[in-house]
Amino acid sequence: MGLLDEDRLFPLDGRARDVARDLYAGIRDLPIVSPHGHTDPRWFAEDRPFPDPAQLFVTPDHYVFRMLASQGVALTDLGVPRMDGGPTATDGRAIWRLFASHYHLFAGTPSRLWLDHSFQHVFGIDRRLSADSADWYYDRIADCLARPEFRPRALFKRFNIEVIATTEAATDDLRWHRMIRESGWDGRVVTAYRPDGVVDPEMAGFADNVALLGQQTGFDTATWAGYLDAHRARRAFFQDHGATSSDHGHASARTEDLPQADAAALFQKALRGACTPDEADAFRGQMLTEMARMSLEDGLVLQIHPGARRNHSDPVMAIHGRDKGFDIPGRTDYVAALRPLLNAVGMRPDLTVILFTLDETAYSRELAPLAGVYPCLRLGPPWWFHDSPEGMRRFREMTTETAGFFNTVGFNDDTRAFCSIPARHDVARRVDCGFLATLVATGRLHADEAPALAHELTYGLAKKAYKL
Amino acid sequence: MGLLDEDRLFPLDGRARDVARDLYAGIRDLPIVSPHGHTDPRWFAEDRPFPDPAQLFVTPDHYVFRMLASQGVALTDLGVPRMDGGPTATDGRAIWRLFASHYHLFAGTPSRLWLDHSFQHVFGIDRRLSADSADWYYDRIADCLARPEFRPRALFKRFNIEVIATTEAATDDLRWHRMIRESGWDGRVVTAYRPDGVVDPEMAGFADNVALLGQQTGFDTATWAGYLDAHRARRAFFQDHGATSSDHGHASARTEDLPQADAAALFQKALRGACTPDEADAFRGQMLTEMARMSLEDGLVLQIHPGARRNHSDPVMAIHGRDKGFDIPGRTDYVAALRPLLNAVGMRPDLTVILFTLDETAYSRELAPLAGVYPCLRLGPPWWFHDSPEGMRRFREMTTETAGFFNTVGFNDDTRAFCSIPARHDVARRVDCGFLATLVATGRLHADEAPALAHELTYGLAKKAYKL
């Protein structure tokens, strides 16, 4: 029987389900295009075995450990590292047992779908995970991980990944990407330019990062002009390592288009650490517009991932640091926020700006109306907490009528959990086929139009939007 | 087979679909009551043939050209006029070919449903529009338009329109409405009082408009009292031309109920062009309450259409002007905003205030709770970007449980695209029948109660709410 229902996520109605099943059969085996994510390029560079099951599935996956934390499990009992190097669990089997005994918490969540998909498809498991089966599972997965066909490059091929983008800081040396290229391996792993550390005056080490950027590029980043030139040079360096996009994760979607003299003055203030919070936000906003202008020069696609209120818990931040499941979405405005950038370059059809959101209320009210008229704008897929069957359904229901399909860009898995990549793409493919099937079954789309759209949503739009 | 599925937009489930089909059969042929829209009264006054297909379907329809613009088609290539009279495409056939070659962009949108409905029902076409069929389409439609049965008055009758309301500025001379009346034609075309140009201090030409209002009415609109009297007189003039409603399209839903002396002082400031943005907003808000008080005198229904952030793109506004698809919705508050008006006149059952929204989050949180208790309030149907199958479904799902059906007012097509009127009403009728059928099939409504409700939603509520 297996862990997975063959018809999962298709419409309930038999007629629509049949259409969905046919559409899915037509695109199921298409290669995975993964244009945005956070896998570690070192995996593919070194191709070492993944460590134990707990370190593969539990310790690095904030979706998993945040749910356990919500029911009172201590992060240290799950092996989440401490900033001070203090004690944290290291026994993989003990961590796995703790995880297994709480597996019922995931009922109804996408994590459950992704995990079961991985267990079944990657590790050939058809038994359910629970306290009872914990050890059996641990042994089975550990055995697999020791075998060559479970190394990163082998899984990359088995997952049918055509291309995957990682995300690196602007000052990253991209050594792993270079190592991949120099290894002669034919897997396509590209980077993306993530300059948060050198454009956000509130990021720890901002001035040092900017100085490093200067050293790396040979430009005088103590001046506004030199700073912009350094970005240009660094973007070119990233493009040499395959990058086709930049990525920006600010708390808001604010953009600015200040006179250059004012921007230069603000930059000096930022370097001195003298910005008020509003000025820091304005500087980040200015840099989005500068990045858009650079995209018109070099062709990088600009991704905006706004809205996370990061590190919500002071005690968790103090003990464990960033990216520990305590980033919480907040309301995000796009209409006023994006206006300066759009007034500057929004009508340019040779620019691509991909908008994401953690605030679903923006879908029908702001994002679809904006993407449905500005030539440069495209809508990224449901992101983070909304990368789920219901989240995907809401996205299509709330954006398609105003923005259509062709102002969207296919799926992003956006994950740090390697084994979840095929699982996540499979969920997106099923939900999209189900959505198209529902349109067909309710007379909103002709049956013969649907297969080509399914192909676009699965493959074509991502390739085109991200220039991959 | 035709372009349209006979069962389109009905529930997927067979049992519910059967109920929906029966309900729809009972109301499908009811006459169209169109209580709010933007058709041109000149059409019905002069009854001249519509010009070519592109000028009928593409150039004036912002739903259509905004989608093409979003994919990089220049507005000038679609014949959208320039403010400076500069060059824009004029070859109808070339524009039509451009439209046809992008028709796939509309998959899944209501525009596609409206257009296909028009093609099939108005022009008898059963072939799909594409680059291949563009010329065939153009010739077919152009041929039709040359025939008398495709003139505005003939279509009006064929569309089974019982009454249609247009919308005119307060200072409009209503000559076309007079010409219709004097022609002896029995089609019922009424106007509506839209005073934005004389109540919004930020509208270009505000003081001149107010002066013109004075000339038209004989009142001294340099004084607050005279200004209010001029409104009263002008409303009466509009009522003489059939108006049963006024309409107000402010950026917010703000209302005020200032002491009259303060309102008078604010008016003087507005005339001098000296209002701050907040004062201008307050003045617009004050005028909503004044209009509500006048409605208690003369019986006009007051419509509030708030929330559009108009003319979002400065370059498009500079080149093409207003109403070119670049109005974007924004968050809209109703609870605090409407309180001054509601405290003044909200408990009067002889007043009707119809609320619309571009912010769907207000449906269940604000609009349904407000309309579900204040006797003067009614909820307008889904509007603009939300006038779509999913938008209509969300409206019913999010308002019915708190406000019921009888605090809603039927459908508004609100369109400038004449041929889309029967298509839009047909979509609303199908979605409403589907919603009622779902209530029946899930035991929330008795089957024998549904037909009368379907009749109300299609016909009765609009007639009553708008006093038509």
Next chain:
Amino acid sequence: MGLLDEDRLFPLDGRARDVARDLYAGIRDLPIVSPHGHTDPRWFAEDRPFPDPAQLFVTPDHYVFRMLASQGVALTDLGVPRMDGGPTATDGRAIWRLFASHYHLFAGTPSRLWLDHSFQHVFGIDRRLSADSADWYYDRIADCLARPEFRPRALFKRFNIEVIATTEAATDDLRWHRMIRESGWDGRVVTAYRPDGVVDPEMAGFADNVALLGQQTGFDTATWAGYLDAHRARRAFFQDHGATSSDHGHASARTEDLPQADAAALFQKALRGACTPDEADAFRGQMLTEMARMSLEDGLVLQIHPGARRNHSDPVMAIHGRDKGFDIPGRTDYVAALRPLLNAVGMRPDLTVILFTLDETAYSRELAPLAGVYPCLRLGPPWWFHDSPEGMRRFREMTTETAGFFNTVGFNDDTRAFCSIPARHDVARRVDCGFLATLVATGRLHADEAPALAHELTYGLAKKAYKL
């Protein structure tokens, strides 16, 4: 046939409906756990017959009279009392006829489901309510109410209520709860600690209430330390009367964690009536954190019910006072608002804070992400305007994927209308079984996992979360 469809609220699809029906059969007869509501403990203390049908179903139920008011029925014609003791309808039969003649307004609302459920299940009626049947209904219900098996304690048993919590002000003497206990009756009726009157500086009589709290507890509530001790003592007094929770109904979800000296100074200002609105809000926020700290000492569960803009209509407030259907929800922020409390005590697994909302946009954006990671947080069920089939569906669809089921707490009826209690729980049970069945039928949950979850959602989670 009856008024009710046996399969009401189950999924339309036959396969999913079968699963839902089976799940429902397994939990339908579980006892009712009612952990939060507003029934009157005096009913159970005195066990007198309920007065006439109008006073049972119409006059005290704001859901009912607000709908009638929305269509122009005067509150005084429904017997809603006036603050000045002025005239209001007293003839139960006349009120009932007015209600019956407007019963069609409730089509599609949960009130209709609750009322029909009460009519059928409590009073054995299978005829529909309308103007025609009004007198028949009135006589039938009045006859029943005169019989012993329709007294409060008998209905309590017949409704299969295992435990019910009422809500009393902190300064309430709890005499009725004492009387229930001393009567030897075995029905379990517990209180809950609602300190709004002694923590909200903007509440009329705040200083007097605080003084009374001092008298009741023997602490000097003129000092900050004494005021906190008085709360501790009063909470213990409530615990002696069965309380397992406190409840807080502020306009916002704001919390504060000020230095104690600052909090003390703010308290003095509050006592003097000198707080600005922002200071009053800060004081309420400080008290939420203080209450959370006390919960860590005494174990009371802390409920936060924010977001109502109360007494929206000044004229209605002036004539009829509070709780007359004119409370309107507004936007509510949780992410920034709860941060001080969560930074102080949010990682404590021995604390339970249950969050409610009137702003459904917070479900997927804020509440599920927060409850899905903080050990102390749980999500209360859909509340007030959202305690409805569509509201419950949206709640599950928008929270489950991020927070799972185990960070929710089952159902609250939260009602003043005693007869609606079994009806409301039945709606929740049906909708939850339908949701689980949909997960099963779409391959997101194994069929054998669903019954235990149905049991948890119906019974287990409420017992555990509220420590009942």
